[in-house]
Amino acid sequence: MSTLKRTWKVNGQTVPIRAPAGRRLLDVLRDDLGLVGTKESCGEGECGACTVIVDNEPVVSCLIPAGQLPDGTAILTIEGIEKTRIGRLIQRAFLECGAVQCGFCIPGMVVSSYALLVKNPRPSTPAIREGLAGNLCRCTGYTKIIQAVKLAAARLPKRK
Amino acid sequence: MKITETIDIRFPKTLAEALRLQAGEKTRGQLLAGGTDLMVQWASGAPTPERATSIWNLPELDAIEIFDDFIEVGAGVTHAFLRDAAPIHRHLPALVAAAATIGAAQIQARGTLGGNAANASPAGDTAPALLVSGGSVLLASRSGTRTVPLDRFWTAYRRIDAQPDEIIVAFRLPRKGSARERFRKIGTRRAQAISKVMAASRIRIVKGRVTSAAIALGSIAPTPVRLSAVESLLVGQKLTPALIDEAEQLAQATVQPIDDIRSSADYRRWASGRLVRDALENL
Amino acid sequence: MTKPQSPPRRLIGQGMMRVDGDGKVRGTTRYLNDLAYRGLLHGAVVRSPVPRGLLKGITPDPDYDWSGITFVTAADIPGINVVHMHDRTMPLLAELGGEIRYRGEPVGVVAARTPERAAAAAAHIRLDIEVLPPLLTLQEAVAVFKARPGAFDSMKDQSIVKGDLARGFAEADDVLEAEYWAGHQEQLYLENQGLIVFPQKDGSILVEGSIQCPYFPVHELNDPLQLPPEKIRVRQTPIGGAFGGKEDYPTMLTGYAALPALKSGRPVKITYERNEDILFTPKRHPVWVRYKTGFKKDGTLTAIECDFLLDGGAYLTLSDVVMFRGILHCALAYRCDNVTIRGRVARTNSMPCGAFRGFGAPQAIWGLESHLDAIAARLGKPPHLYRLQVHARPGDVTPTGQVLSGENGSTACLKLALQRADFARKLKRCSRGRLRRGQAKWYGIGLAFFGHGAAFTGDGEAKFKAKGRVELTRLADGRPGIDIRVSSTEMGQGVHTVFTQIAADALSLDPGRIRFPLADTGLTPNSGPTVASRTTMVVGNVVHRAALDLKRQIESFASRRHFKGAAVELRRSQLVAPGRPPLPFARVARDMLAELGGASGFFQFELPPETKWDQQAFVGDSYPGYSWSANIAEIEIDPLTCEIDVKRVTAVLDIGRVINPVTASGQVEGGLTQALGYALLEKIGTGRNGLYDAARLQTYIIPTARDIPEFDVQFVEYPYTFAPPGAKGLGELPMDGLAPAIANAVEAATGRRIRTLPITPEAIFAALHPAQGAPAS
Structure with missing residues (x-):
């Protein structure tokens, strides 16, 4: 079994990684780096609670062996989201719209919303539903979450 | 220690290196692309291999090239990349539509076309669209490359025509040209769904008559299948309501689906015909 | 007692932002798994591999390395091997020489330094079991109930009788009888079950975890652990969803973790992964309900006879109370002078069912609201006008003899929902199996109306204080x-x-x-x-x-x-x-x-002194107050594939004073979405091996953001003035009625009534093609 020696950029900071190559990204984040904002619920890529952003794409961190991420990989987790302007807008909109209940899906939901708005700053309602379809929520019925993403999008600075 | 940590995963940087690593291997499960199937299988208690070779991000597998007659899609191309690759949308619309129904954004970002084909699930979402293109798979090994027509690629339940030392490099997919394509999936829900039945079709009509027809179904047999009897029925004919009725019934008579957790054999048989109708009515 | 003067309201009624x-x-x-502790042991439960049998031996594999591992069986239980629950019959761990009653029944617990080591060790416990034939499902139990009632194993019976049923049927011009079924439903909180038991120096235990009812472990485990309530202290960690699923079960989990904790002197954590959580924790009770109703030509209901049968699983746990709530809702919402309801809890060789939002009421309302539409159809009356005619309102007497108070928005809910959804007009557009002009898909609209008793049943709140x-x-x-x-x-x-x-x-x-x-x-x-x-x-x-x-x-x-x-x-x-x-x-x-x-x-808290309840006779004031609601579902069904698309749901609710309209409507949207899953998607069966067949999130299908309809949620406020600020029950109400509203809409769209949940495309196909498809049970 090979042990990795890698350097990633996690939430903007350069972080050395030492782990078995097959360790799930989720476990590296939670157990090795203490970034426990990312949640595990199903462990098989169905629920989206462990969603993080790797090199600008939203991914489920439970299905990625750490070894597949080379040196320099940029990872953004819920802990890094609030350092971004879009992230803060999303978090505020979630609170204002009442989009949060038990909260367990919310870090993943916020990260997916971020990934969506970075790619598509003016998403239609179907685009929001599609962008969040990989994140299961059992409390809210999604309605207020969708409203929150719309609200955050409306507050994004206009591009010329 | 989690189960995936017990696997010795190697990370070649080039295809040549990967082929060298695979040269002595006995089973195919040791090739790991985006992990959206294998990591799930391993986590859910399926037997794990001692070693695996990661072919994620191999530069040789990542390209899409447009040629005059066909498109060559690298096996490492993700479903998200396919969706974003606008220039190919008009050439392979069924494949792009199929890719868009896989999982959700997170799975599409990691799942690859090669992985979907190699996993060889009867419910593999891209397989029917690949089949109707009439294309082929490019396989490479240390001893060279070979081409397998897609309609001979899936040989049995979860089996493909590839040796343990071979890696899927690309798919050579004829452009649809003037033909029309359609893809429709009936899933367990509207997103993040595994299919109950799905159909892809590529049909060319010239002066009111069908000149070529390819229709493929997924999730109704141990492998994705072409409906050759229905295709033969259609070619040379005008698409009248009576012919569409006949095609629907022939499809239903041809398929032999099973009951499983996602659907019933009866429904699948019926829906197979309905999706053929859908394809023919929406050309 | 003088009622306190309310201060000027400032926050109540406003959508104040969540404090958490x-x-x-x-x-x-x-949450629990985010907290780091040193020196924890991790527990793994050793489970029966068969649904029924005699436990004849428990043998740790002698060739396995057991160092550092704590293993407990029923022999390690300090006191009596029983979890209190409601009837003191369920052992904490299966007893050697005793009967295994369900697949996965805990036989022992292994604790080790890592979860992986614990799981590996648990796999090295050999069980010697003499296999006995199981009765696995409600379908089998109902077959026994119908064919040989004497052989039917009921863990609890309870009837409600009002008036004279025979006279009611004699007065009837017509009689309609039908049966309705629904299967298990999994709560599917996103955070799996988990807790830690810390043994204390004084012999007491401290429990921390995702626990919906912290006082339950305090009072349910005194006998097995030989600890008085003051020696079991429970601290809640933030809960990642529960919906009832963390009501009864954490008591068992506390017991499983406490035994190795007490034996080893080390804290023991048990946390389930999703697969184990779905397979081996309680679900909503499957139901079979049979209505036989008599009514006059003008629609007056003269008789309601109802058999309400729940699958309780292998032990009663709290199924008696679930059944009570069920039968109390079987005829609650409509005027009828002659009612007999017989509730039963079937024993099957399956994981005991437990609490899930609604607690028996959704099962009752599923049957009643489907049946009421069928009666309206028989009478030739539009379903909404029929409900306006016969629904319960202030002054009416419930089946237990309770007079409904004036703090009751039943009529207002119905009227506002009908108006907001434009029900009467849209009802005329329903396809009934034939596309109308301009329709590409079959269209249907369906209504359900219901009440929900708020707070403990009967005099529970009076006793509880x-x-x-x-x-x-x-x-x-x-x-x-x-x-x-x-x-x-x-x-x-x-x-x-x-x-x-x-x-x-x-x-x-x-x-x-x-x-x-x-x-x-x-x-x-x-x-x-x-x-x-x-x-x-x-x-x-x-x-x-x-x-x-x-x-x-x-x-x-x-x-x-x-x-x-x-x-x-x-x-x-x-x-x-x-x-x-x-x-x-x-x-x-x-x-x-x-x-x-x-x-x-x-x-x-005290109930009004005039509250009367006779638990033996099931007569009196069955709930302190009632919330009311009307749900309307608008759906489209694709005739090509029988796929169902719920386009719009209107829900009007009387929950008394609305304290926070944002959290309240969030509860409603979330509950309706769970009900949508119950109605259409969430299917889980039992294999011959006694295991659920949909034990992962890949196979247990809940709604995603793309599966939900547009919601129109409205409140009408009829406050419970006895208890300022005057709220009534909210949490369960949104789970109660959407499934029958959708079934009624499916009937309006296709002309076929589906009597089994969930209503899948396969079920609709089978109803439309009875020769081709298997009948819907």
């Missing part, structure tokens, strides 16, 4: 503030926010000065479990009254200490007396804390 939202959107809220305190204290910033001390748990539903609003209004203080610590049975009075749609109604009243009590104490202290005996009022964070300059609350509170050390307001 910040940590949740930032990912800083620490929910207690709570509101304390003056120093907050983390060193300045004075308020702690709310009740055992109601925040599971996402918003109780921390809503109680902060209630306390802030009662005290006339800034909500920022009010804190609501997580429940800790060592510090928090027992205000009861967070169940039964009772929390805002009953415990909200306790908080309100305890806060008023504290307010009076603060005012009287200020009067004495700062205002020379003048009458003083705490108003908007100031102590004010006529003709004197006001003093800030902080100043007075600091003095109060310095001189008295603290202060707390207390209240204990």
Whole structure:
């Protein structure tokens, strides 16, 4: 079994990684780096609670062996989201719209919303539903979450 | 220690290196692309291999090239990349539509076309669209490359025509040209769904008559299948309501689906015909 | 007793932002698995591999390395091997020589340094079991019930009788009989079950975990653990969803973890992965319900006869009360003088079913609301006009003889829902199996109307006497503030926010000065479990009254200490007396804390003294109050594939005073979405091996963001004036009625009635093509 020696950029900071190559990204984040904002619920890529952003794409961190991420990989987790302007807008909109209940899906939901708005700053309602379809929520019925993403999008600075 | 940590995963940087690593291997499960199937299988208690070779991000597998007659899609191309690759949308619309129904954004970002084909699930979402293109798979090994027509690629339940030392490099997919394509999936829900039945079709009509027809179904047999009897029925004919009725019934008579957790054999048989109708009515 | 004067309302009725939202959107809220502890052992449960058999031997593999591993069986139980629950029959661990009654029944617990090592060790326990034939499903139990009633194994029977059924049928012009089925439903909270038991030096245990009802482990495990309630202390960690799923089960889990913890002297954590959580924790009870109804030509219901049969699983646990709530809702919402309802809990060789939002009521309402549409169809009356004709309203008498009070928005819910959904007009557009002009898909609209009894059944609240305190204290910033001390748990539903609003209004203080610590049975009075749609109604009243009590104490202290005996009022964070300059609350509170050390307001809930309930006869006031709702579903079905698309859902609810319209509508949208899953997607069967067939999130299908309809949620407020601020039950109501509303819409769209949940495309196909498809059971 090979042990990795890698350097990633996690939430903007350069972080050395030492782990078995097959360790799930989720476990590296939670157990090795203490970034426990990312949640595990199903462990098989169905629920989206462990969603993080790797090199600008939203991914489920439970299905990625750490070894597949080379040196320099940029990872953004819920802990890094609030350092971004879009992230803060999303978090505020979630609170204002009442989009949060038990909260367990919310870090993943916020990260997916971020990934969506970075790619598509003016998403239609179907685009929001599609962008969040990989994140299961059992409390809210999604309605207020969708409203929150719309609200955050409306507050994004206009591009010329 | 989690189960995936017990696997010795190697990370070649080039295809040549990967082929060298695979040269002595006995089973195919040791090739790991985006992990959206294998990591799930391993986590859910399926037997794990001692070693695996990661072919994620191999530069040789990542390209899409447009040629005059066909498109060559690298096996490492993700479903998200396919969706974003606008220039190919008009050439392979069924494949792009199929890719868009896989999982959700997170799975599409990691799942690859090669992985979907190699996993060889009867419910593999891209397989029917690949089949109707009439294309082929490019396989490479240390001893060279070979081409397998897609309609001979899936040989049995979860089996493909590839040796343990071979890696899927690309798919050579004829452009649809003037033909029309359609893809429709009936899933367990509207997103993040595994299919109950799905159909892809590529049909060319010239002066009111069908000149070529390819229709493929997924999730109704141990492998994705072409409906050759229905295709033969259609070619040379005008698409009248009576012919569409006949095609629907022939499809239903041809398929032999099973009951499983996602659907019933009866429904699948019926829906197979309905999706053929859908394809023919929406050309 | 004089009712307290309500202070001017400021926060109640407003959508105040969640008090626990910040940590949740930032990912800083620490759930159980986010907390790091040193020196934990991890427990793995050793389970029966067969659904039924005699346990003849438990043998640890002698060739396995057992060093560092603690293994317990029933022989390690310090006291009596029984979990109290409701009938003291379920062993904590299967007893050697005893009968295994369900697949996965715990036989032992292994604890080791890592979860992986524990799981590996658990696989090395050899069980010698003489296999016996199981009865696995409700279908099998109902077959026995119909063919050989004497052989039917019921764990609990209860009837409700009103009037004279025979006379009712004699008066009827027509009779309609039908059966309705529904299967299990999994709560599917996103955070799996988990807790840690810390053994203490004095022999007591401290439990921390995702526990909906912290006082349950305190009172349910005294016999097996030989620990009195004061030696079992439970602290709640933030709960990542529960929906009833963490009501009864954490008691068992506490027992499983406590045994190796007590034996090893080390803290033991058990946390399930999703697969184990779905396979081996309780679900909503499958139901079979048979209605036989008599009615006159004008629609008057003259007789309702109902058999209501739940699959309780292998042990009763709390299924008796689930069945009680079920039968109390089987004929609640309609006028009828002659009613007989017979409830039963079937014993099967399956995991005991448990609490899930609605608690028997959704199963009852599924049958009743489907059946009522069928009666309307038989009468040739539109379903909405028929409901307007026969629905229960103030002054009507329920099947148990309770007179419905005037605090009842039943009619208002129906009328507003019909109006907002434009029901009457759209009903005419329904396809009934044939596309109308302009329709590409079959269109259907369906209605359900229902009530939900709020709080404990019968005199439960009178016996329980929910207690709570509101304390003056120093907050983390060193300045004075308020702690709310009740055992109601925040599971996402918003109780921390809503109680902060209630306390802030009662005290006339800034909500920022009010804190609501997580429940800790060592510090928090027992205000009861967070169940039964009772929390805002009953415990909200306790908080309100305890806060008023504290307010009076603060005012009287200020009067004495700062205002020379003048009458003083705490108003908007100031102590004010006529003709004197006001003093800030902080100043007075600091003095109060310095001189008295603290202060707390207390209240204990009581029902109105005229409440009457006879538990034996099931006669009387079955609930303190009723919430009401009407749901309307608009659907499209693709004739090509029978796929169902719920386009729009209108829900109008009378939940009494709405404390926070944002959290309330969030509860409704979420509950409706669970009901949507129940209606259409969530299918879980049992294999011959006794295991559920949909044991992963890949196979147990819940709605995604793309599966939900547009929701129109409206409230009509008929407050429960006995208990200010006047809320009635909310949590369960949204789960109750959407499934039959959708079934009624499916009937309107296709012309076929589906009588089994979930209503899948396969079921619709089978109903439309009876020759081709298997009948829908």
